[in-house]
Amino acid sequence: MPDLDNRGVAKAYARWAPVYDLVFGAVFARGRRAAIGAAERLGGRILEVGVGTGISLPGYDRRLRLVGVDLSEPMLRKARGRVRTQRLAHVDGLAVMDARRLAFADAAFDVVVAQYVITAVPQPEATLDEFARVVKPGGEIILVNHIGAEAGLRRAFEHSFAPMARKLGWRPEFPWGRLERWAEKHGGVRIIERRNIAPLGHFSLVRFGKNGFAPVRGEDASAPGDAVPSATARRSAAEPRGSSA
Numbered sequence: 001m002p003d004l005d006n007r008g009v010a011k012a013y014a015r016w017a018p019v020y021d022l023v024f025g026a027v028f029a030r031g032r033r034a035a036i037g038a039a040e041r042l043g044g045r046i047l048e049v050g051v052g053t054g055i056s057l058p059g060y061d062r063r064l065r066l067v068g069v070d071l072s073e074p075m076l077r078k079a080r081g082r083v084r085t086q087r088l089a090h091v092d093g094l095a096v097m098d099a100r101r102l103a104f105a106d107a108a109f110d111v112v113v114a115q116y117v118i119t120a121v122p123q124p125e126a127t128l129d130e131f132a133r134v135v136k137p138g139g140e141i142i143l144v145n146h147i148g149a150e151a152g153l154r155r156a157f158e159h160s161f162a163p164m165a166r167k168l169g170w171r172p173e174f175p176w177g178r179l180e181r182w183a184e185k186h187g188g189v190r191i192i193e194r195r196n197i198a199p200l201g202h203f204s205l206v207r208f209g210k211n212g213f214a215p216v217r218g219e220d221a222s223a224p225g226d227a228v229p230s231a232t233a234r235r236s237a238a239e240p241r242g243s244s245a
């Protein structure tokens with residue numbers, strides 16, 4: 001399966017930037033809500049990779065702390081405008097960054113969220129390695145993506161459509177097994193959940209947990225209420241849920 005390249009992805013998303021919210025706002029809304037909900041259950045400090053125009057940012061609880069990165073400067077210009085006009089004070093920063101080379105310290109975030117990203121980046125496994133590096137022990141990587149069909153007419157269509165899709169910055173034939181193999185090879189993460197996202201189940205929410213547990217944080221008298229606690233303050237070892245195709 002030929003990989004994409006950063007230059008091609010950046011050009012594709014620069015073209016999408018002016019119309020991204022209009023075209024994809026409704027289409028991907030359920031996936032965004034699912035990813036935000038999963039991230040909010042952990043709380044703490046969240047990195048959204050592929051933040052794009054910032055369409056997800058207003059949906060997060062204001063007591064969380066958000067950082068967003070994207071490869072596309074035109075997308076980020078729109079995101080910065082959204083942060084200003086909507087006064088999204090819970091957004092700590094937005095930066096142009098290659099997902100394969102995140103400029104953050106190890107274990108810097110409680111959650112990494114990547115929506116419609118991992119099937120578009122040039123090197124998915126290297127990108128997932130970076131996600132795992134910057135997540136704290138006990139934290140999660142949350143993906144929302146189209147996962148390629150394993151058989152049937154949909155699989156045939158995805159493979160025939162793939163050359164055109166790459167020009168748009170997509171990889172529609174991306175197989176589920178590639179994520180499974182990465183988790184097994186990495187050894188420091190486990191698959192917690194794979195859940196189909198309506199409508200029609202063409203998209204999936206996938207959660208990886210990073211092994212180990214971070215120390216419980218002390219109470220901060222200046223912090224807001226505990227309705228959205230940090231991952232380390234509320235999580236215990238979770239049994240992986242059953243997967244659905």
